[in-house]
Amino acid sequence: MSLSVAVLMGSKSDWDGVMEHCAATLRDLDIPHEVRVLSAHRTPDALEEYLADAEARGAQVFVAAAGGAAHLAGVVASKTLRPVLGIPMGTALGGLDSLLSTVQMPAGIPVGTLAIGRAGAVNAALLAAAILARTDEALEGRLRAFREAQAAKILAEPDPSV
Ligand code: RP5
Numbered sequence: 001m002s003l004s005v006a007v008l009m010g011s012k013s014d015w016d017g018v019m020e021h022c023a024a025t026l027r028d029l030d031i032p033h034e035v036r037v038l039s040a041h042r043t044p045d046a047l048e049e050y051l052a053d054a055e056a057r058g059a060q061v062f063v064a065a066a067g068g069a070a071h072l073a074g075v076v077a078s079k080t081l082r083p084v085l086g087i088p089m090g091t092a093l094g095g096l097d098s099l100l101s102t103v104q105m106p107a108g109i110p111v112g113t114l115a116i117g118r119a120g121a122v123n124a125a126l127l128a129a130a131i132l133a134r135t136d137e138a139l140e141g142r143l144r145a146f147r148e149a150q151a152a153k154i155l156a157e158p159d160p161s162v
Pocket of ligand 1: 009010011012013014039065066067068089
């Protein structure tokens with residue numbers, strides 16, 4: 001199966017408790033994906049090489065997670081015409097620095113920015129799934145089943161006050 005989603009993070013420190021949930025959600029939906037640690041400022045040349053290679057291998061959506069002065073998603077978006085989903089990482093400043101760095105792209109190079117941290121990581125995977133599902137009926141079925149299971153789980157919750 002060829003690659004569908006390329007997941008990038010600026011540091012291995014973005015993985016535990018956050019980006020692992022993006023990968024787990026892609027795995028649960030059976031979406032071919034791979035994860036790489038690549039940084040816009042620490043490994044700029046390797047990042048550029050990877051993006052060209054990932055596109056050539058079929059990547060349809062790029063997910064980019066970074067924290068602080070988080071320009072990874074914007075740099076990725078500057079190098080591809082495919083959708084780029086940005087995830088701001090939590091930081092000592094609560095992730096507001098990452099959020100603004102990721103979401104406030106000047107007009108011309110869009111980054112679809114998700115929530116800070118784990119919620120954004122999960123939702124980036126689900127939004128990637130929704131994009132891919134436009135041309136993949138089987139995936140649309142898996143996404144629908146995910147929603148139904150999620151709703152059923154909530155509706156089965158017992159009264160928390162008892
Ligand atoms: C960003 O700097 C990474 O995405 C990470 O969120 C942050 C801190 O990285 P480390 O110093 O933990 O490697 O580039």
